[in-house]
Amino acid sequence: MPPLNLLIKPASSGCNMSCDYCFYVDEARHRKTASYGIMTSETLEAVISKALAFADHHCVIGFQGGEPTLAGLEFFRYVVALQHKYRKPGQIVENAIQTNGYAFNAEWAEFLADNNFLVGLSLDGPKDIHDRYRVDHGGKGTFRQVLRTVELLRGHKVEFNVLTVVTAQTAKKTDAIYGFFKKNKLDYQQYIPCLDPLEEERGRQTYSLTPELYGGFLKALFQQWYLDRMNGRFVYIRYFENLMSILAGKYPESCGMLGRCANQWIVEADGSVYPCDFSVLDQWRLGNLMTDSMENIAANSRVSEFIGESLAIHGDCKNCEWATFCRGGCRREREILPGDTAPKNYFCEAYKTFFAYSMPKFRQVMNRWYSGQAPKEF
Numbered sequence: 001m002p003p004l005n006l007l008i009k010p011a012s013s014g015c016n017m018s019c020d021y022c023f024y025v026d027e028a029r030h031r032k033t034a035s036y037g038i039m040t041s042e043t044l045e046a047v048i049s050k051a052l053a054f055a056d057h058h059c060v061i062g063f064q065g066g067e068p069t070l071a072g073l074e075f076f077r078y079v080v081a082l083q084h085k086y087r088k089p090g091q092i093v094e095n096a097i098q099t100n101g102y103a104f105n106a107e108w109a110e111f112l113a114d115n116n117f118l119v120g121l122s123l124d125g126p127k128d129i130h131d132r133y134r135v136d137h138g139g140k141g142t143f144r145q146v147l148r149t150v151e152l153l154r155g156h157k158v159e160f161n162v163l164t165v166v167t168a169q170t171a172k173k174t175d176a177i178y179g180f181f182k183k184n185k186l187d188y189q190q191y192i193p194c195l196d197p198l199e200e201e202r203g204r205q206t207y208s209l210t211p212e213l214y215g216g217f218l219k220a221l222f223q224q225w226y227l228d229r230m231n232g233r234f235v236y237i238r239y240f241e242n243l244m245s246i247l248a249g250k251y252p253e254s255c256g257m258l259g260r261c262a263n264q265w266i267v268e269a270d271g272s273v274y275p276c277d278f279s280v281l282d283q284w285r286l287g288n289l290m291t292d293s294m295e296n297i298a299a300n301s302r303v304s305e306f307i308g309e310s311l312a313i314h315g316d317c318k319n320c321e322w323a324t325f326c327r328g329g330c331r332r333e334r335e336i337l338p339g340d341t342a343p344k345n346y347f348c349e350a351y352k353t354f355f356a357y358s359m360p361k362f363r364q365v366m367n368r369w370y371s372g373q374a375p376k377e378f
Contacts, residue, residue, distance in 0.1 A: 003058035005265060006051055007277060010044070010063055010071035012036040012269040017067065017100050018137050021165060021207045023195040023278070024066060030198050031282045036269035038071050041078060043271045047289050048082040051265075052091065054294035062096040064277070069099055073111060080115050096120065098163065100134070101149035102142050109156040119153060119160035120190070121146070125177035129170055133207060150184070161188035161236070166217055167207040168194075174220035182228075182235075190238040191221065193347065195278075195332060202335075202346060215350035222358045229365045240362075246325055247366055256330030261310035263303045273297050275306045278332040312342040322355040 012035040013028035028034040039047075052059055061083075063076075076097075083093050097112070098120040112119060123146050124130040131141025153160045162181065164170070170177060181189060194209045196202045203210055221237070228235050242252035252258060263286075266274040271290040274280045284306060287297040297303075310331050317323055326345065328334065334343035345351070 003060055004051060004055035005060045005062070006047070006267055007062045007064055007264060008039070008047065008068075008267045009065055009269055009280075010039040010068050010075060011066045012038075013066045014038075014070050015065060015067040015100070016070060016102050016136065017142060018135055018139070019133050021133055021167060021194050021205070024280075026195075026197045027278070027280055031280070033270075035066075036272075039075070039269040039271075041075075043269070043290055044075070044078060045082055046271060047267055048079065049086045050289050050294050052083070052086040052088065052093070055091065057090065058092045058094075060094045060096065062098065064098045067100055067102070068097055069103060069108065073108060076111065094118070098122070099149075100142070101146040102136070103145075104149040104152055106152060106156070109152040109158055112153070112158045113156040117158070119158055120163045121149065121153070121160050122165075123150070123162045123186070124164050124170060125173070126180040129173055129177060132169060133165075133167065150186070161190060161238075162186050163190050163192060165192050165194050166209055166214065168209055168213055169207065171209060171213040171217035174217050175224065178221060178224040187234065188236045191217075193333070211347050211350040214347050215353040218350065218354040219357050222354070222361070226358075226361050226365060230368055234369075243325055243362060244366060244370070247362060248370065256333075257327060259327030261307050261331055263298065263306070275303060276331070278330075279306070314342045314344040316344060316348070320352075322352055325355055325359075326351045 013024050014035055014037070015022070015025070019025075048061075051061070061079075063079075079095070083095075087093055095115065096118040100122045111117075122134065124132075124134055127141065127143040130143045130146070134142050134146075136142055150160075164177065181187070193214060194207055196205060196208055202208060222240065225235055225237055225240060238254065242254045242257050245252050246257070255262065255264065261276060263275045264277065266277050266280055267289065268274070268280060271288045273286045273289060273292075274284050275286060276284070284302060286300045286302055289297070310328075313328065317326070317328060320326070326348075328343075329345040329347065329351070331343075333345050333347055335346055336343050
């Protein structure tokens with residue numbers, strides 16, 4: 001069995017910030033129960049014990065929200081204790097947490113360092129950009145608190161990367177964002193295209209990211225990254241590294257680049273399991289770990305239904321020269337257009353523009369950094 005990956009939402013959709021573009025708040029509004037509160041110790045034990053019993057050699061457990069730190073530091077101390085209790089001999093267990101960094105302190109940083117948590121820290125760039133949407137419940141920007149968290153993580157030698165949401169506004173300020181990260185030595189970066197609300201026409205929000213804007217953003221970001229890499233400076237950008245993996249003949253690790261969905265084992269605070277973070281909706285509930293086994297949840301017919309829906313290929317994709325790199329993209333980015341029978345990626349034109357621009361230079365980076373790995377011809 002491959003490594004088991006779980007993503008647990010210990011505080012459900014609860015958050016101590018109020019970001020307009022938050023996809024999970026929107027998702028929660030589309031189900032009968034918007035928030036399941038804080039996960040109980042009984043539910044946590046059921047989740048951890050069943051997950052480690054089901055996993056073979058390797059289990060990766062991530063914590064997300066909402067804001068997972070709202071569950072409290074004692075909750076996470078109990079996580080580690082349960083993992084020690086239920087871990088099988090020789091079994092590897094890794095932990096990660098995605099946080100807005102708003103209410104961090106030294107005690108949190110010390111705990112994460114001592115227990116080798118990988119941290120994904122949400123930071124949209126310099127103050128004017130970050131504070132546009134990432135605000136507290138009073139509408140006040142959170143940039144200074146997050147920068148303090150950066151220093152706490154560094155001071156305690158916690159491994160972390162920054163997660164940046166790409167909106168209509170940030171897409172126009174690529175150089176400023178990249179320059180800010182470079183100045184502050186934030187060299188591990190992940191850029192996430194902003195999602196429009198469910199069941200709503202795209203492009204109607206102030207933050208809505210259009211294909212034209214996204215294509216321009218990717219090209220501008222790539223150029224900055226390319227210059228640094230060719231000059232010997234290592235900067236990790238998750239999307240670009242996944243494309244490099246494809247060029248090297250390997251599988252990408254990012255699920256949205258595999259060309260098909262899988263059961264991602266998303267666990268809500270009540271123990272309910274869903275196949276994808278973008279589909280934590282009533283119609284995709286697979287079961288509950290308080291009452292169901294991992295085996296029964298994995299065998300739920302909705303899993304194969306969910307995966308099957310992701311396999312539909314739009315006619316334009318079948319002969320597209322960039323199909324190897326795009327692979328249809330993330331399911332959430334696909335939409336049925338009038339006259340079509342299969343979904344097409346909303347950002348299709350952005351990807352075409354970007355691949356045409358970047359692929360020759362990607363090969364140069366491959367030869368510069370990975371000369372021992374011959375990239376595929378293209």
